[in-house]
Amino acid sequence: MTKEQPAWYESQTVKDMMALMGGKALRGVMSNYFSSRIYKGKVGLLQVSNYLKAMFEKEDRRALIICDSFTQKYAKKVTEYLDLIEMEYKIWPGAEPEVPIPTIAVGAQVCEEFKPQVIIALGGGSVMDTAKMVMIKYEEPTKNIFNILPYFGSIGLRRKFRFFIAIPTTSGTGSEVSSAAVLTDMDRNPPKKLEVMSDEFPADITILDTDFVKDMPPKLTAGTGLDALSHAMGSYVSNWGSPYIDSVNITAMKEIVKFLPRAYKYGAKDIEARDHMHMAALMAGIGFGNTIPGIDHALGHSAGKIFRFHHGIAVGLFLPYSVEFQAKVTDRWQDLCPIFNISVENKPRKELLKEFIEKLKEFIHSIDLPTSFRELRKPDITKQDYMSKLDLLVSYAEDDAVSLTSYRPINTELFKKIFEYAWEGKAIDF
Numbered sequence: 001m002t003k004e005q006p007a008w009y010e011s012q013t014v015k016d017m018m019a020l021m022g023g024k025a026l027r028g029v030m031s032n033y034f035s036s037r038i039y040k041g042k043v044g045l046l047q048v049s050n051y052l053k054a055m056f057e058k059e060d061r062r063a064l065i066i067c068d069s070f071t072q073k074y075a076k077k078v079t080e081y082l083d084l085i086e087m088e089y090k091i092w093p094g095a096e097p098e099v100p101i102p103t104i105a106v107g108a109q110v111c112e113e114f115k116p117q118v119i120i121a122l123g124g125g126s127v128m129d130t131a132k133m134v135m136i137k138y139e140e141p142t143k144n145i146f147n148i149l150p151y152f153g154s155i156g157l158r159r160k161f162r163f164f165i166a167i168p169t170t171s172g173t174g175s176e177v178s179s180a181a182v183l184t185d186m187d188r189n190p191p192k193k194l195e196v197m198s199d200e201f202p203a204d205i206t207i208l209d210t211d212f213v214k215d216m217p218p219k220l221t222a223g224t225g226l227d228a229l230s231h232a233m234g235s236y237v238s239n240w241g242s243p244y245i246d247s248v249n250i251t252a253m254k255e256i257v258k259f260l261p262r263a264y265k266y267g268a269k270d271i272e273a274r275d276h277m278h279m280a281a282l283m284a285g286i287g288f289g290n291t292i293p294g295i296d297h298a299l300g301h302s303a304g305k306i307f308r309f310h311h312g313i314a315v316g317l318f319l320p321y322s323v324e325f326q327a328k329v330t331d332r333w334q335d336l337c338p339i340f341n342i343s344v345e346n347k348p349r350k351e352l353l354k355e356f357i358e359k360l361k362e363f364i365h366s367i368d369l370p371t372s373f374r375e376l377r378k379p380d381i382t383k384q385d386y387m388s389k390l391d392l393l394v395s396y397a398e399d400d401a402v403s404l405t406s407y408r409p410i411n412t413e414l415f416k417k418i419f420e421y422a423w424e425g426k427a428i429d430f
Contacts, residue, residue: 006146033244033290034199035177036166036206040279044207045081048165051205053085055162056117061087064116066107066131068095071123071169074212078122078167090114095123095130098193098311099183103130104145108137111160120165121203122212124224125173125311128166129181132201135164145183148196157200166203169212171263171277172224172312174231174285176206184305190392193301195401202289208278214268219310221267222367225260225277227312229253230319231284234294237326237333239407241291249287253339255280257363264367292405295397296322299418302396306389307379317370320357321418324428327353329408357427372425386423393419 039047052061063082065075072093082089092110096103107130111119121131136143139157148155158164166176175181181196216224232252235241241249255276262273296318304314323333333356337344340359344352361371370376373386394415397403403410417430 032199033286034179034202035286035289036203038177038206038208038282040208042209042211044209045078048205048207049081049085049087052087052118052163056087058086060117061085062114062116063087063089063118063120064111064114065089065091065120065122066095066127066134067091067093067122068097068127069093071127074122074167074169077211078120087118090116095127097126098305099126099129099133099181100186100191101183102186104133104137104183107131107134108141110134111138115160117161118163118165119161120167121176122167122169124168124170125175125182128168128173128175128203129183131164131166132175132181132198133183133196135161136196145196146194148198155198155200157198158204163204165205165207167207167209167212168278168281170216170220170224171213171274171281172227174228174281174283174287174289176203177282177285178202178289180289182301182311190306192396193305193400197401206282208282210271210274210278213278214271214274216267218264218267221264221277222260222369223310223312223316224281225256225263225312226316226319226364226367226369228277228281228284229256229260230296230300230312230315230322231288231293232256233319233336234296234315234322235288235291236336237323237330237407238292238294238405239326239330239332240405241332245287245290248283249291250335250339252280252283252287253336256284257339261366293402294319294322295325295402295406295410298397298400298402298406299415299422301400301402302393303373303419306393306396307381309376309379313369316364317372317376318418318422319364320360320371321422321428323360324353324357325410325414325418326406326408327428328430354427361425373423374425383423390416390419 075091094106121128135157139160168176179197179199179201182193184191185194232249236249259273259276262270263277296315299318300315304311327333342355364371397415
């Protein structure tokens with residue numbers, strides 16, 4: 001086992017500096033906005049293939065398709081269009097859930113041997129995050145991925161390859177347009193999620209096509225959709241917004257509240273709902289990718305990894321607690337009341353917040369997902385097991401990059417209380 005390496009944001013010096021400034025102080029340097037060129041609909045693949053044909057001479061047309069063992073089945077739909085433009089391709093189905101660090105070097109070696117001009121990520125968030133990390137390892141083999149600074153740490157990607165193309169097969173992570181990648185350090189015990197952030201990560205081109213998501217099973221539909229809602233809502237109440245990003249986040253939330261229950265219930269029979277959810281997830285990705293996610297992500301990263309359950313379900317479980325926690329220092333959550341058909345007229349603030357959180361929890365329950373650990377199934381966690389891991393849960397959440405930028409300052413004691421309240425589903429009253 002190799003020696004555990006700390007990420008830059010786990011440094012006590014960094015934590016102390018952020019505690020002095022407050023997370024909101026960094027908003028002044030967050031004045032750039034990143035996304036993709038987005039091709040949406042049934043002709044997206046054709047349009048992009050024609051673009052690639054025009055951009056490369058025949059001898060330079062080489063594409064590496066990164067996928068996993070499941071999304072490999074979609075590769076033929078992509079390669080049909082690559083064949084039309086006589087582009088050589090290689091399929092690497094080596095991506096794994098939650099991006100174990102050892103897989104990155106394997107993917108970089110595939111790149112070194114094949115020398116692609118185009119990297120295509122075909123899959124969900126883990127596949128796209130794998131592609132992002134493979135790009136770093138391929139371009140800069142000696143780069144320490146734990147010390148890439150998100151604001152000033154330029155990597156210099158796209159010198160060995162020209163284009164990064166993302167084709168999401170889930171409607172949730174928004175990784176195709178975000179500046180973040182989440183991976184798993186297998187040398188921690190238990191393994192720990194880490195974040196790497198760079199403004200070079202958003203795909204150059206994103207293709208949204210419902211053919212890739214229409215057959216998602218109900219639980220995956222619910223989990224990834226709730227992930228998207230957490231992105232949009234958590235970042236909106238973080239107070240890092242701007243008129244542009246606020247409008248994107250609010251629209252994403254409206255779409256998710258309206259169409260996620262339909263997509264969950266009817267699946268491929270409701271292509272309209274699938275189409276709206278696919279775009280909503282991308283918009284939420286732009287929303288949190290150009291602000292910051294809520295502390296639901298720090299809490300969810302910790303609990304999801306320690307107890308081994310789906311990322312979207314984990315962050316969604318903590319979303320109500322994250323909103324309530326920030327509500328002590330901001331009223332931005334009130335802007336979201338109309339999304340849940342809540343009238344804000346002539347209501348005391350405390351009563352209005354309670355109604356909002358109740359409606360949010362009702363929505364999560366409507367897609368059969370939990371809002372407390374006592375409700376969680378598969379895995380079934382006993383209270384004794386949960387409480388025995390409380391210190392570890394707190395440690396992993398406190399060391400998460402998201403914790404540094406919380407609008408309301410947070411510390412060990414507050415994290416512990418949130419985890420304790422989340423067992424029963426108790427409203428945040430501190």
